[in-house]
Amino acid sequence: MLRRWIRTASARVGIRLPFRDAICVQGTQSVSIDREGRAEINFKKLLVFLERPQPGDLRDVYTLGTGDGSSAIIFVSPDAVETGREERERGRLEVSWLPRDPVLLYALYEHQNGWRPTATYDVPAVCIEYDCNMPTGIFTIELASPSLFDAAVLFKRPRWPLRLTGRHIVRAALDQLKMPGLRPEISQDGACVVGEIREPRVGDRYFLVAFRRCGVGDCERWLMQTSIRGRFSGWAHSLTG
Numbered sequence: 001m002l003r004r005w006i007r008t009a010s011a012r013v014g015i016r017l018p019f020r021d022a023i024c025v026q027g028t029q030s031v032s033i034d035r036e037g038r039a040e041i042n043f044k045k046l047l048v049f050l051e052r053p054q055p056g057d058l059r060d061v062y063t064l065g066t067g068d069g070s071s072a073i074i075f076v077s078p079d080a081v082e083t084g085r086e087e088r089e090r091g092r093l094e095v096s097w098l099p100r101d102p103v104l105l106y107a108l109y110e111h112q113n114g115w116r117p118t119a120t121y122d123v124p125a126v127c128i129e130y131d132c133n134m135p136t137g138i139f140t141i142e143l144a145s146p147s148l149f150d151a152a153v154l155f156k157r158p159r160w161p162l163r164l165t166g167r168h169i170v171r172a173a174l175d176q177l178k179m180p181g182l183r184p185e186i187s188q189d190g191a192c193v194v195g196e197i198r199e200p201r202v203g204d205r206y207f208l209v210a211f212r213r214c215g216v217g218d219c220e221r222w223l224m225q226t227s228i229r230g231r232f233s234g235w236a237h238s239l240t241g
Contacts, residue, residue, distance in 0.1 A: 018202055019058065021051035024136040025108070029128065033145040037122030042075075042114035047134075049103045055083045056096050060113050061131045063092040077113040122147070124215035124222075127169050128208045129157065132200040141184075141195045141208045148190030149210045153177055154197070157205035167226065170219050173209035177216065184208060 027045040034040075043060070062074065076082075080097040087093050095113075103109065128141055141154070153176040158164065184195030195208045211219065 018133060019053060020135060020202070021049065022053065022058065022134050023048045023050070024134050024139070026137055027139040028142060029130060029139070030142045031126075031128055031144070033121050033126070033143075033147070035146050037120035038116070039119075039121050040114065040116050043112065045111045047109045047111055048107070049105055049109060052103050052105070053098060055098060058097050059094045059133060060097060061092065061094050061133065062115050063129065063131075075114040075116075077111070079109075079111055080113065121145075124212050124218040125170055125173065126210050126212075127166075127173070128210075130197065130200075130206045130208070132197075132202055132204050132206075135202060136200050137198070139197045139200060141197075141206075143193040143208065143210055144191060145212075146191065148213050149186055149193050149215075150190060150213050151177060151216055152184040152186060152193045152195070152208065152210040154184050154195035154206060154208045157207055167223070169207060169209065171223060173207070173211075174216070174219060174223075176209075184210070186210075 025046045025048060027043065030042045030044075032040045032042075058080075060077075074095065077097065079100055081100055082095055082097055084096040085093060086096075097113075099109065099111075126143065126145070128143060130139060130141055132139070143149075143152075153173050155172065155176050158168070158172055161168065184193050186193050190213070193208070193210045197206055200206065
């Protein structure tokens with residue numbers, strides 16, 4: 001009750017504290033890209049509620065990650081009712097929701113949602129962003145595409161600059177490729193990439209960047225050419241939630 005009172009009082013002065021009485025035991029973000037470069041993104045989360053949520057407590061995030069517009073067809077979740085939406089920063093839409101049926105505390109609850117961005121992703125590097133907004137055990141990111149991948153990295157989103165561009169993301173991903181460490185798994189045929197995050201902290205955001213065949217070389221040349229010209233063109237597209 002005290003935490004509820006503190007959250008309500010903070011909201012009255014414009015400070016929104018995270019709802020920490022729901023735990024995501026296991027979550028999955030599945031991204032499927034078709035031959036025309038159109039993406040479909042679906043989420044599945046197994047939640048446990050320690051307290052019954054109120055309007056504004058639970059939020060799903062839809063964003064392109066690089067400040068581009070979040071124009072999309074938002075799927076209606078089969079288990080949730082939308083209670084509001086807000087674009088807190090450019091290209092980042094937060095949709096508030098509540099369960100359709102009464103919540104049983106301390107029991108597993110499956111939440112599903114998804115969306116389709118209007119942008120296409122027939123590019124050398126595809127970036128998927130994951131935003132951890134509740135205590136989480138394991139979160140898995142899955143990417144599938146008919147255009148094959150030969151390299152991928154998964155890393156925490158840099159906090160600076162505040163507004164990342166595709167150029168910042170590609171450079172950070174290429175730097176990650178040069179460092180030792182675990183990598184997302186790529187299927188033998190190169191069509192699927194799977195990355196896993198264990199015990200992420202609330203507020204942390206992660207990028208999975210997958211390079212298509214010859215994509216690493218293409219992105220390195222693009223960085224060098226655009227550095228000389230002082231230009232930016234959208235080689236990397238981001239998908240998140």
